[in-house]
Amino acid sequence: MKGKSIVLIIYFILLFIPIYWMLNLSFKHTEEILTTLTFFPKDFTLDNYIHIFEDPVWRTSMLNSVIYVFMNVVLVLIAAVPAAYAFSRWNFRGDKHLFFWLLTNRMAPGAIFMVPMFQLYSNMGLFDTHFAVALSHCLFNLPLAIWILEGFFSGIPKALDETAFIDGHSFANFFFKIFLPLVKPGLGVAAFFCFLYSWTEVMLTKTLTAINTKPIVVQLFRSMGAEGWDWGVLTAAGVITMLPGILMVYFIRNHIAKGFAMGRV
Numbered sequence: 041m042k043g044k045s046i047v048l049i050i051y052f053i054l055l056f057i058p059i060y061w062m063l064n065l066s067f068k069h070t071e072e073i074l075t076t077l078t079f080f081p082k083d084f085t086l087d088n089y090i091h092i093f094e095d096p097v098w099r100t101s102m103l104n105s106v107i108y109v110f111m112n113v114v115l116v117l118i119a120a121v122p123a124a125y126a127f128s129r130w131n132f133r134g135d136k137h138l139f140f141w142l143l144t145n146r147m148a149p150g151a152i153f154m155v156p157m158f159q160l161y162s163n164m165g166l167f168d169t170h171f172a173v174a175l176s177h178c179l180f181n182l183p184l185a186i187w188i189l190e191g192f193f194s195g196i197p198k199a200l201d202e203t204a205f206i207d208g209h210s211f212a213n214f215f216f217k218i219f220l221p222l223v224k225p226g227l228g229v230a231a232f233f234c235f236l237y238s239w240t241e242v243m244l245t246k247t248l249t250a251i252n253t254k255p256i257v258v259q260l261f262r263s264m265g266a267e268g269w270d271w272g273v274l275t276a277a278g279v280i281t282m283l284p285g286i287l288m289v290y291f292i293r294n295h296i297a298k299g300f301a302m303g304r305v
Contacts (some may be wrong), residue, residue, distance in 0.1 A: 109235055
């Protein structure tokens with residue numbers, strides 16, 4: 041038992057070394073980062089974080105990320121909830137094939153969609169807009185959300201629907217007041233995975249944005265100045281980029297825990 045504990049401790053230490061190193065570098069000046077190897081900042085500074093919050097480019101990129109991620113999660117849930125309910129409640133010709141086809145979209149590499157999406161959104165006047173990025177991420181998040189939610193919805197007996205209708209509930213009243221509250225963990229899990237993908241995806245986001253909607257994950261790749269990379273600012277931005285995911289996990293942790301126990305995940 042002690043041997044397993046030691047192995048687990050070593051594993052977590054190795055896992056968190058990159059995170060600690062990024063946090064360590066974010067409190068250093070670039071000169072110290074480039075000249076010396078130190079495990080703690082010799083000259084502790086918050087200048088890197090101050091620069092990010094004072095620089096309008098960094099502030100705008102963070103706001104852009106929040107906007108299109110929120111849009112993507114809302115769009116995915118609006119489409120995935122009725123689709124997952126239909127798959128879980130009704131059998132129709134080709135339902136298994138359609139369900140599998142949706143998952144194959146999730147398996148496809150994002151690189152193959154870069155050129156067609158760029159051409160399509162440019163011709164539609166959507167290039168460099170929040171909606172373009174949010175909609176492109178739906179291609180990958182929607183199949184995953186349907187797959188996750190279908191597992192939760194199938195766990196609710198169909199007799200509940202029939203009983204509610206016999207008691208005089210309309211479909212809308214039953215669906216929003218009875219059914220959805222029972223599957224809140226599933227909604228939390230689906231929203232979490234949609235957020236996770238949309239917040240960290242770079243390839244399509246970089247292809248579909250230019251100036252107005254450049255997000256923070258793309259800004260990280262475009263921060264080289266005349267003097268080279270400002271490593272202190274970049275690592276500080278990396279720390280800030282992790283915070284929304286940490287906060288989201290904290291606030292919906294109960295739903296995620298139930299979701300992992302009840303659903304497909």
